[in-house]
Amino acid sequence: MANPTVHTFDAVIVGAGGAGMMAALYAGKSANVAVISKLYPTRSHTGAAQGGIGAALANLEEDKWEWHAYDTVKGSDYLADQDAVDVLCQDAIDVVVELEHMGLPFDRIENGRISQRRFGGHTNNETNRPVYRACHAADRTGHMILQTLYQNCLKNKVNFFDEYQVVDLIRVDDTVRGVVAINIADGSFHIFHSKAVMFATGGWGRCWEVTSNAHSLTGDGAAICMRRGIPMQDMEFFQFHPTGIFKLGILITEGVRGEGGVLINGEGERFMERYAPSIKDLASRDVVSRAIYLEVQAGRGINGKNYVHLDVTPETVNHYFEKDGEDMRISREYIEQKLPDIADFTRTYLGVDPVKDPMPVQPTAHYAMGGIPTNVDSEVLLDAENRVLPGLYAAGEVACVSVHGANRLGTNSLTDLVVFGKRAGVRMADFCDSAELLPLPDNPAEEIMAEFDRIRNNEGNMKTYTLRDRMQKTMTANVSVFRVHDQMAKAINDMDEIKTDYTRFITVDDKGKQFNTDLLEAWELGCLIDLARATAASAIARTESRGAHARDDYPERDDDNWLTHTFATLQSDGSFELTYKPVTLGRYEPKPRVY
Amino acid sequence: MQVNIKIRRYNPEKQAKAWWGEYTLQDCSRTDSVLDVLHRVKWEIDGTLALRRSCAHGVCGSDAMRINGANSLACKMLISRLGKEGADSINIQVEPILGLPVLKDLIVDMEPFMEHYRSVLPYFINDEPAPADGRERLQSQADREKFDDTTKCILCAACTTSCPSYWANGKYVGPAAIVNAHRFIFDSRDEAAESRLNVVGDTFGVWRCRTIFNCTNACPREIEVTKAIAEVKVALATGKV
Numbered sequence: 042m043a044n045p046t047v048h049t050f051d052a053v054i055v056g057a058g059g060a061g062m063m064a065a066l067y068a069g070k071s072a073n074v075a076v077i078s079k080l081y082p083t084r085s086h087t088g089a090a091q092g093g094i095g096a097a098l099a100n101l102e103e104d105k106w107e108w109h110a111y112d113t114v115k116g117s118d119y120l121a122d123q124d125a126v127d128v129l130c131q132d133a134i135d136v137v138v139e140l141e142h143m144g145l146p147f148d149r150i151e152n153g154r155i156s157q158r159r160f161g162g163h164t165n166n167e168t169n170r171p172v173y174r175a176c177h178a179a180d181r182t183g184h185m186i187l188q189t190l191y192q193n194c195l196k197n198k199v200n201f202f203d204e205y206q207v208v209d210l211i212r213v214d215d216t217v218r219g220v221v222a223i224n225i226a227d228g229s230f231h232i233f234h235s236k237a238v239m240f241a242t243g244g245w246g247r248c249w250e251v252t253s254n255a256h257s258l259t260g261d262g263a264a265i266c267m268r269r270g271i272p273m274q275d276m277e278f279f280q281f282h283p284t285g286i287f288k289l290g291i292l293i294t295e296g297v298r299g300e301g302g303v304l305i306n307g308e309g310e311r312f313m314e315r316y317a318p319s320i321k322d323l324a325s326r327d328v329v330s331r332a333i334y335l336e337v338q339a340g341r342g343i344n345g346k347n348y349v350h351l352d353v354t355p356e357t358v359n360h361y362f363e364k365d366g367e368d369m370r371i372s373r374e375y376i377e378q379k380l381p382d383i384a385d386f387t388r389t390y391l392g393v394d395p396v397k398d399p400m401p402v403q404p405t406a407h408y409a410m411g412g413i414p415t416n417v418d419s420e421v422l423l424d425a426e427n428r429v430l431p432g433l434y435a436a437g438e439v440a441c442v443s444v445h446g447a448n449r450l451g452t453n454s455l456t457d458l459v460v461f462g463k464r465a466g467v468r469m470a471d472f473c474d475s476a477e478l479l480p481l482p483d484n485p486a487e488e489i490m491a492e493f494d495r496i497r498n499n500e501g502n503m504k505t506y507t508l509r510d511r512m513q514k515t516m517t518a519n520v521s522v523f524r525v526h527d528q529m530a531k532a533i534n535d536m537d538e539i540k541t542d543y544t545r546f547i548t549v550d551d552k553g554k555q556f557n558t559d560l561l562e563a564w565e566l567g568c569l570i571d572l573a574r575a576t577a578a579s580a581i582a583r584t585e586s587r588g589a590h591a592r593d594d595y596p597e598r599d600d601d602n603w604l605t606h607t608f609a610t611l612q613s614d615g616s617f618e619l620t621y622k623p624v625t626l627g628r629y630e631p632k633p634r635v636y
Numbered sequence: 637m638q639v640n641i642k643i644r645r646y647n648p649e650k651q652a653k654a655w656w657g658e659y660t661l662q663d664c665s666r667t668d669s670v671l672d673v674l675h676r677v678k679w680e681i682d683g684t685l686a687l688r689r690s691c692a693h694g695v696c697g698s699d700a701m702r703i704n705g706a707n708s709l710a711c712k713m714l715i716s717r718l719g720k721e722g723a724d725s726i727n728i729q730v731e732p733i734l735g736l737p738v739l740k741d742l743i744v745d746m747e748p749f750m751e752h753y754r755s756v757l758p759y760f761i762n763d764e765p766a767p768a769d770g771r772e773r774l775q776s777q778a779d780r781e782k783f784d785d786t787t788k789c790i791l792c793a794a795c796t797t798s799c800p801s802y803w804a805n806g807k808y809v810g811p812a813a814i815v816n817a818h819r820f821i822f823d824s825r826d827e828a829a830e831s832r833l834n835v836v837g838d839t840f841g842v843w844r845c846r847t848i849f850n851c852t853n854a855c856p857r858e859i860e861v862t863k864a865i866a867e868v869k870v871a872l873a874t875g876k877v
Binding site: 081083084085144146149150151153154155181185196226257291385386504506551559 | 698773775
């Protein structure tokens, strides 16, 4: 195979979602930056985010960033680092305004300011009532963020390498020298030689069977870093969003409940009143997902099946508004205007008209709280002692700052990616100003090219989709909303077998070069397998229940022993070494979490 | 149910001419999308089949295709909509979108499309300083509503590649570029309407539109594309935005 082409930049950013493009805008102010993405930037999954971006603008009622911070910490089940949460919630206000200045078409309220809506876990800390904090553009807020950032990148002439897939990080001891990528169009390998590298590649929801995540969310950036010795933080915490479309997993935004929608079980009961008496359907996602599981387990799913109803019909919503003493009332037109995409999804995929009938929903694998460990400047950490790997950055879902702890609040993913994407860009620009471009090692692409040749030419009998199905089934059965030791042990065993089968028996039909998505899917499966294994290994070791990690055999939170972040480091024999780092506390002392 | 799917195949590494691949799948469900069917062909039968896809629910815009002769997103087109009610088998024909060079199977070269998009200055322009209080610019709900529809565009190219005027001459900027020009021309906060109107008022701009409505029918986001083009025409004719 021909020698890879070498490109030289100050900084390369891998991934063109919200975090990557925000970083590009800032790093690009002084550094020569390339953004490499396996998709056209506007295909990135930031665009699928619906309900809103959280920031205490206080446009409709009293709100303050400290309340947002407390809600985030409480939502995280006290696992978030409180210094990082302060940064998130303070910066949130400025970045939302900045997005508006970049042209983002937020919905407006009567006085012309940005419109805000209620969202799960966001409260007025004095009254404990839901607060209007989620800034939104209808139910396509992520779409508008992605489009606005892409537009501004075009305006600022950012260098994009679209449909180039990054497959390796060039690390020499404790320095980075760039990345290796494949040009998907012709299969050629390229080396991007740089001072700084940033990963902003999103999550890995495709480890599970039912997920809101795009097919492309295969955790490439996290897996690449893990294979190059970077630990993965808090991998046991993976969020299951309570309201995915039944069987399909397509997300139905929490904004539906923010606008007054309620969850109803097979007996016609608004069951969240029992689980979260004060904010009911707007409790944190982990709480609501568990409630749905328990209702189904007790035989109170719809027609005894494993789903419940999400009801946003004006009749139902107004009934509960009245019952709760709320002045607000909604109409069908209001729902159409505020939730047009949701209405379109359910009409298209379910034949259900949400202004007339309830929607069948079940929890769906949604968001990785864990990932590549970073500090608040998005610098990647090498260990639990906070040692930085100079020149390496991560932000967005792939990173773990940690601002989400054991459970992320709705709207905080968008806040996270613009806040920490921006901070990464600023810090990278500074780094590139002073750092030297270190030389490339000999044949930096050799190892990964050999791996691709191996997959391409392997004479096995197992296709990607069969192994992927096996992984998704065991992860769904054994490492999802509720967990118990024996099941997680089974998942670990299954995943070891799947990993072995993948290594020995994987086969692809396409031996060509151009748009060989067969080969790339096979490689991506390898990433998912490694991340699933890290998830199971981290989960079985944590003998408590916290946030999204809920164990039947350890039902209580254990602050004496487990107010710690997990660092899982992949060893050369394929096992994981687990080390722990204490959570950074602050104003908010851990206390029982009641909604 | 059974699905008989005919896919336009092309792989320049293997042969210079395009061909039809015909596949039969059993046990398809009425609620499967065309993308689900294409995935089964790729995963179970022939891994060399190449297509773009990502979100699989109609918001990323990767998988615009010509399905039974009309453009739509493969992930938003349920197979039940392509067959007769109650039928136990469905015939589907899938081709790449028309008017852009085919690179492999269902994958086309998007660059000519993106070039037209970029030509309309598709980004917010306002060089006035932001409000001194450090807060957002204000916009009335009525002003915001004027361009709401065109903010929904996902750049899938379904509209542009369904347009006979675009097929006739690829220099025409096409519906998607005009939709994106509209999004900024009618944004009360933006100051560069004139520059954009100059671009779309050119020989290869809006006047190539013959109000055929294919674009409006093709749009998976249900944008009233033809109406947006008409509003731009009116702005050009009257000089008023």
